[in-house]
Amino acid sequence: MGNKIMEKMIQQYDNMNNLENELIEKIVAILNESIKIKGEAKILLSGGNTPRKMYHKLSLQNIEWDRVHIGLVDERFVDKESPLCNEKMIRDTLIQNQASKAILIGMLFEDDYEQNLLKAKKHYKLFSQADILILGMGDDGHTASIFPNDPMSDIASKETQADLSNTNAPSEPVQRITLNKSFITECQNVFLMFNGQNKGVVFEKSIEMGSPIHHFIPKLNAVYYAHNA
Secondary structure: OOOHHHHHHEEEEOOHHHHHHHHHHHHHHHHHHHHHHHOOEEEEEOOOOOOHHHHHHHHOOOOOHHHEEEEEOEEEOOOOOOOOOHHHHHHHHOOOHHHHHOEEEOOOOOOOHHHHHHHHHHHHHHHOOOOEEEEOOOOOOOEOOEOOOOHHHHHHOOOOOOOEEEEEOOOOOOEEEEEOHHHHHOOOOEEEEEEOHHHHHHHHOHHHHOOHHHHHHHHOOEEEEEOOO
């Protein structure tokens, strides 16, 4: 990757297994340190297929999970039992094994889309300046539920007050809920993980193309990238 700033923060791996193991080691160290200092820890997680195996591995780690609050970076406005629901995915992969006592707070509270956003905003004040936030990235350069060519996403990427926003995805389910840029960038440790050479090119060109992920590059503590996956 050509950009010098990006090169300094990128951790490249030949496969996802090595990436997951190193990122888990980092996550566990930060969570344990936060519990030691503050008596609790807060982590915000992305959905999608890329982190599924990592969340399962994380569920096996020996942490005081009953002191860990887990929230979402974004969510699809679907039924909580839908296979498209990020909360369900995290319940099924992470809130298991050692981590079964962790406190998971999703983003789905009401059947009405606008009312749900108001309720989610209240609940997510708890996660202000969370210890860790894990971002993913799509083939179009979107991250969280902040998408290209969506006016609501543009607003979410420019707001200066940490909050949640409703946005519109380019494909079904269109209605999304997301942390805005300020909420994400105020977290203590922000990590981006993705895999595949195509996404490597998307990330490399993100500043030039103005894709949503470029808003977050200055804040990223590290990028975990498996180029052969």
